Amino acid sequence: MTEWAALAAKAARGAGAPPAQAQAFGRAAAQHLAQGRAAEDLARALGALPGGPILSLPPALIAAQVDAGTGLQTTLAAPDGPALAQSYVEGLPWRVTVLRAEGGTLCFALDTGTPAPRATPARLTPPPALVKRMEALAERTFVPETDASRQRGAGAGLTDSD
C-alpha cells in the first residue's frame, strides 16, 4: 500500500469501518486521487461512516463479480455516485473495462482471465484539508503510550550496547 492508501485505510478504520472495508477504501482512495477524481468524494465517504459507500460498495462489488464470473457485463449499484465506485472497480486485479457510469450505477466488463498489475500512479499530493482530516481520523486507531507499552509493548529490552 502506498503512503496515502495506508493513511486513507487508517482513516476509514478510525471512522468506524471494519478492517477489510477500510483497506478496500484505502486502495480505492489512492486510485481515485491518481485519476484526478474529486477529493470531496473521499471526505464524503468518510463522513458517511458507519454507513455510506465504504460499507455498501464492497458487498455490491462482490455481487457484481459473481455476475461477471459468468463472462457477462455487470452493473454495480452505486447510490452515492459512480466516481468512487469506479475507483473501487479499477482496483480489481483483473482487466476491467468501464462501459457506462450514470446515475447510481456503473456498468463494466470484467475479464477474470487476464490479470492486471496494480496501477502505479505518479506521486499523489492530496489536498491538505483531506490529509488533515484523514490524519485526525487515523489517530483514533492509535493507542496512547503508557509506561507498560513503552517498556514492554515494543518488546525492547534494556541492552543497548554490545
Add this chain to the structure above:
Amino acid sequence: MKDAATPGQMPLRPPGQVMRLARMGSMFPTRISFLRTLMRRLGAERAQVTCHRWQMCPEGFGHAVFRVDLGGHVYSLVAVSSDLPPEARTDRVIATAWDTAYVLYDGVPCEKEVARICAAAPLQEAARFTERDLVLSRANKSVRLFSHVTNSLRAGVQPDEALVRDIGYLMRTTAVYGNGKFGIADRACIDTRPGLEGPFMAEMLTVWLIRHFTHALAEHVGRGPLDRRIKRHLGIGNSTGLGMAPFLVTHPVLLNNWMMARETALARVRALPRLTVDEARRLHGLAQRAATHLAEWIVPDAAHQARIDALRRDWEQARAWLDPAHLRGDHPLDAAIRGTAQSSLDVQELMVALVIEPFGDLVDGLAECMADPFGPMVLPVQDAATLRRRIEAEFAWALDTDYERAEHARQFWYVSAAKQEPRLGDRFEEPGAERESPLDIARRIKALHGDLDAGDEPLPELLARVPDHALAVERVLMAARYPYAEIRDNLIAADCLPIDMLRCKLSFFGASKFDPKSDRWTRITLCQGAPLADELATRADDWWLPVYGG
C-alpha cells in the same frame, strides 16, 4: 525464469506442516533469500561501487556518498555520521538520535540535495523526505567492536579475530524504512525497475551499501586498511522488534509467494533421482560449513544458547544423511528430508535450507515469483454454504480454539500513538484493546463460521448483515489460491511468540546469527560473508551460513 521447462518436483510440504509458528521460527536463510538474489544480480551486472563524496573529520563524523549502478539506474547511498553522546545510544524504538543515518537516493544527489539529506536523515521519523529518497535508515555502532577495530588499526595491527568472529558487525541498523514512509518514494515508483522488482530489494541494496560504508569509516578512523578476510566477516547488524511482525499477516499474498517459492525449491531438489559427484561433494562440504557456523553462533541469552547447543549436537547426527555413502543412493535429498523428519524443527529447517543451496539452476528462477504485482486474485463464492464448506476444509485449525478463554485471547496487537509502530499488549491488564489491530485472523474465522447457517444466504447479504466478517471472508476466499498465506496459529494467544514471526521474515531477508533478546525482539546479522564491493565479479554467490575466514 531461467528454466525453459518446469523441472520435476515432489509434492510440496502441506501448509498445515509449514505454516506453524514454531516451524517458521526455526527457518534459516536460503539461496533465494532476498540478499542472495540481490548479490547475484549485482554480480551478474559486474556492478561497481564508487565513492562519490567523502567529507569526514579524522574522528569519523561528516558525510559520504557512494554510488552504484543497477539495472540501468544509478543509486546513491548518502551516509551521515554524527557524534552521539553515549547516553543517547539506544536500539529501542523510542530513540531519537543515532550514530549514523542513511538515505538511498535515486540518482546522484547534487550539492543541494546532499545538504538536504544531511539535515533531514539524522531526524529520521521526525523529518519529511521526497520521492528521490528511496529508503531511509539509521545505525548505531557496536561500540565495543568499532572502538577495538579503529584502535587496532591506529596501532598498526589487525583487530582481534575472535572479537570480530563473535560480534560480526561494526554497526547495527535499528530501522530500514521503505515504501512511502515519511514521504520517501512509494514502492510503486521503483518496483518495475530491473533489479528492484523483487520484495525489499531497495532495502537490501541499502543494507549492503551501509555495510560497505561501515568498513570505509572504520578504515578512515583507524587510518589503515582492514584485512579482507575480516572485512568479509563484518556484516551489518540489525535490531528488530515487533514492527515487522504484523507484515506477514497483513500481506498474505506475499507470505504465500515467499513460502511457495521456498517449498517449490525444496520439492524440486527432492525430486532429483541421482546426484553427480560434484554435487555430493558440495553438499558434504556445506554440511561441514553448517557445523562450523553453528559452532560460531554464540548468543548471550542462556535459553537460546541452549537451543543452539542442542542444534549443534543434533546436527552431528543429521548431517550423516549428507555423507557420500547416502548421497549415492536414489533420491538422496528426499531421503535426507525424510530421514530428519523426526528431528527437531531446527534440524529439519536447517536441512531444508542446505539441500537447496547447490542447485541454483533449479531454483534461482523461483525468486522471480516472490513479488505480488497483482494483489489477491480471488473471485467471491456465491453463498454462505460454500463459504462454510471452505472454512471447514481449510481452517479447521482455527475452529478448535475457545477464544472466550483468557489464555487464548490474552494478547492484543495495536499501533502506538507515540511512534505509530506495532506493539503487543495484555488485553486484561492494559488499556487500548478496543483499538486492536486485526491480526486475530483465527478468532475472526471462527466467528464467521459461527454466524453462517447451513442455508444459501448470498455472500453480499451476509456482509451487509455483518460487515465485520468481511476480513474473515477475504481470508477464506484466498485460501484456495494461496495455500501458504495464513499463519496457522492463534496470534493473540498468551503463548504466541512474535519472535517466530520475526525469524521467518528475517530469514527471507537472508539474516543469520539470530540473537533474541526477548520473545519480541532480536538482533541479527545481515551480509556477513557477503561479497565486498570489489568481489562481486568473483564470489557473489557462495556465502550461505558464513563462517569466519570462509
